[in-house]
Amino acid sequence: MTRGSQDVRTAAKAHAQFTQADVRAAVAGLRGSTSFQAPLREYTSFKIGGPADVVCEPADIEDVCLVVRQARAHKVPLFVLGGTNLLIRDGGIRGIVVSLARLRAIKEEPMAVLYAEGGVGMPTLIGYAIRHSLAGLEWAAGIPGTAAGCVVMNAGTKLGEMKDSIKAVRMVNRKGQIVDLEAAQVRFEYRRALLPRGIVVGVWLQLKPGIRSEIQRVVKEYLHYRRDTQPLAMPSAGCVFKNPLNDSAGRLIEAVGLKGARVGDAEVSMKHANFMVNRGQANAADVTALIGKVRSAIRRRVGVRLDLELKIVGETSRYE
Numbered sequence: 001m002t003r004g005s006q007d008v009r010t011a012a013k014a015h016a017q018f019t020q021a022d023v024r025a026a027v028a029g030l031r032g033s034t035s036f037q038a039p040l041r042e043y044t045s046f047k048i049g050g051p052a053d054v055v056c057e058p059a060d061i062e063d064v065c066l067v068v069r070q071a072r073a074h075k076v077p078l079f080v081l082g083g084t085n086l087l088i089r090d091g092g093i094r095g096i097v098v099s100l101a102r103l104r105a106i107k108e109e110p111m112a113v114l115y116a117e118g119g120v121g122m123p124t125l126i127g128y129a130i131r132h133s134l135a136g137l138e139w140a141a142g143i144p145g146t147a148a149g150c151v152v153m154n155a156g157t158k159l160g161e162m163k164d165s166i167k168a169v170r171m172v173n174r175k176g177q178i179v180d181l182e183a184a185q186v187r188f189e190y191r192r193a194l195l196p197r198g199i200v201v202g203v204w205l206q207l208k209p210g211i212r213s214e215i216q217r218v219v220k221e222y223l224h225y226r227r228d229t230q231p232l233a234m235p236s237a238g239c240v241f242k243n244p245l246n247d248s249a250g251r252l253i254e255a256v257g258l259k260g261a262r263v264g265d266a267e268v269s270m271k272h273a274n275f276m277v278n279r280g281q282a283n284a285a286d287v288t289a290l291i292g293k294v295r296s297a298i299r300r301r302v303g304v305r306l307d308l309e310l311k312i313v314g315e316t317s318r319y320e
Helices: 011-017 020-026 061-073 124-133 147-152 213-227 247-254 282-303
Strands: 033-039 052-059 079-082 086-088 093-098 107-109 113-117 166-173 179-184 187-189 193-194 198-206 236-237 267-269 277-278 311-313
Touching: 020 061, 020 093, 061 093, 061 166, 061 198, 086 282, 093 277, 107 124, 124 147, 124 213, 147 193, 147 198, 187 267, 193 213, 213 247, 267 282, 277 282
Parallel strands: 052 093, 079 093, 086 311
Antiparallel strands: 033 052, 107 113, 113 198, 166 179, 166 198, 187 193, 236 277, 267 277
């Protein structure tokens, strides 16, 4: 089983281990929805991705536990959607793709703590915090991912990171059991959290009481900044490369003249050079070719290796 930021098994290996009958058995009895041969471009912010054997949306956390247990029993791999920094290859993903879209509960607890289920979108969570006069998530204004995805990738900006607010994380482990982890039990690094294997289904956030109008003002300010400096109106997966030490990937890409560079319908954004956008019909092969072009130019002309922040998963071609 994998969390959304981790690679899935290769198609050949997966195909040797399970059949479509196994897939159907693994999602039998779920109270949520299932969609077979679903195009994954409909589930990603990049609007790119081949088909999944099945996409399931568990109705609640108990449904997540059930699909984990059944997938394990039938030896069908799981992949969990959640982060927006994701490129799914054109061959799609074999096995079960889990969307936490129905896990949308938010609850305010004593001492300025918010509990959010994994499928809650960050804009929704920030809106809830504003209405309840809770400060601490302003840095995330404009981040489109889910609460679970932001935990897994330790989402952040220069103004803050997810780890700054996490009090505890709720997971479903490989056996389909619910496990709660205190923040001190999780090691957070730049754009990733080192979690046990499993699925993040909820998070407790330690916020602080604030003045609603002031929180609102700061969020609006950050949103305006992001809209002015990032291509939020176009399909993308956020920043493609990690920033090298003491520098900015976007600055380097712009410095070598690659703003606006294209492969097919994949383009280095004219607004922010560390974003790649889908101009309409881009596929994963276009994006990976453009990534290679940018990395090669930076290495050759600047002597810097750019590491990916973008997670690339799935199969290059479909195995029937």
